[in-house]
Amino acid sequence: MEVLTSAQYGFYQESGFLVLPGHIPEATIDRCVCEIEKFRLEAAGLERSNDRLDLEDSHSPDKPRLRRIKLPHALSDVFADLMRSDAVLAPVRDLIGPDLRLHTSKLNMKSAGYGSAVEWHQDWAFYPHTNDHILAVGIVLNDVGPDNGPMMVFPGTHKAEIFDHHNNGVFAGAIDLQSCGLNPDDAVALTGPRGTMSLHHARTVHGSDLNRSDTDRMLLLYEISAADAFPVAGAMSKWPSLEEYDKKLLCGSGTITPRLENVPVRIPQPQPESAGSIYEVQANAGNAAFAKATR
Ligand SMILES: O=C(O)CCC(=O)C(=O)O
Numbered sequence: 317m318e319v320l321t322s323a324q325y326g327f328y329q330e331s332g333f334l335v336l337p338g339h340i341p342e343a344t345i346d347r348c349v350c351e352i353e354k355f356r357l358e359a360a361g362l363e364r365s366n367d368r369l370d371l372e373d374s375h376s377p378d379k380p381r382l383r384r385i386k387l388p389h390a391l392s393d394v395f396a397d398l399m400r401s402d403a404v405l406a407p408v409r410d411l412i413g414p415d416l417r418l419h420t421s422k423l424n425m426k427s428a429g430y431g432s433a434v435e436w437h438q439d440w441a442f443y444p445h446t447n448d449h450i451l452a453v454g455i456v457l458n459d460v461g462p463d464n465g466p467m468m469v470f471p472g473t474h475k476a477e478i479f480d481h482h483n484n485g486v487f488a489g490a491i492d493l494q495s496c497g498l499n500p501d502d503a504v505a506l507t508g509p510r511g512t513m514s515l516h517h518a519r520t521v522h523g524s525d526l527n528r529s530d531t532d533r534m535l536l537l538y539e540i541s542a543a544d545a546f547p548v549a550g551a552m553s554k555w556p557s558l559e560e561y562d563k564k565l566l567c568g569s570g571t572i573t574p575r576l577e578n579v580p581v582r583i584p585q586p587q588p589e590s591a592g593s594i595y596e597v598q599a600n601a602g603n604a605a606f607a608k609a610t611r
Pocket residue numbers: 422424426434439465466467522523524535594
């Protein structure tokens with residue numbers, strides 16, 4: 317182990333998540349928050365979401381509302397450097413091994429007063445791979461308490477089946493808790509001071525409520541896989557070529573021999589008409605667990 321204790325390793329294996337309070341240094345978080353201002357300005361000129369920025373449904377160019385910065389590591393060195401730092405990668409190496417590849421990155425803004433909810437889901441439903449040594453690193457850029465839309469997880473669900481994320485025969489990226497036999501009271505909120513880093517297994521059920529508070533909740537996510545996990549055909553993962561795939565290596569080496577494991581898979585197809593972000597995909601979900609913003 318590079319940085320985690322065996323108790324932390326055991327907790328992750330058992331529960332499917334781990335929280336490292338205040339793990340990322342203040343100065344790094346300050347740089348991230350500063351960088352975000354550029355994207356807020358860019359959002360102000362936009363009519364609609366594009367391949368860089370995802371906008372709240374209530375956005376207008378004169379009342380800009382940025383919901384997500386897409387692939388922040390590709391748009392800014394601040395987010396690329398943090399992604400490649402040992403602060404991020406050492407705990408991931410401890411959990412899923414030395415050879416790591418970026419799956420994707422995003423920064424969910426969840427702004428004070430109206431930031432969108434994310435319905436309950438397993439990331440694995442979006443991108444099944446040949447093995448499930450895949451996790452999401454979440455770094456909170458503000459203090460997160462129970463009221464500003466913390467991410468919530470269902471402990472142990474990484475060992476469960478892959479739940480049904482379809483609605484009316486189309487992939488909707490969200491589950492219905494009741495029909496999956498999950499009780500909302502069992503969900504654990506991942507709260508903590510700014511700089512807190514969480515790690516959750518790709519199969520762990522998670523979601524987050526709308527932000528009704530007066531405090532922002534910005535969550536930077538790096539989704540990372542073992543380098544020998546290859547996406548299954550039909551997954552929402554880009555696989556343009558081996559060369560491009562290997563450009564996403566974060567440490568260690570790539571391989572052309574995927575590790576094949578007996579993992580439950582349900583292909584996220586057919587896709588909804590608009591699938592540019594999880595928010596668009598989940599617009600097709602049936603019973604929403606969380607309210608929509610009214611402000
Ligand atoms: O922002 C959140 O609280 C949840 C994010 C998430 O699960 C996702 O974007 O896949």
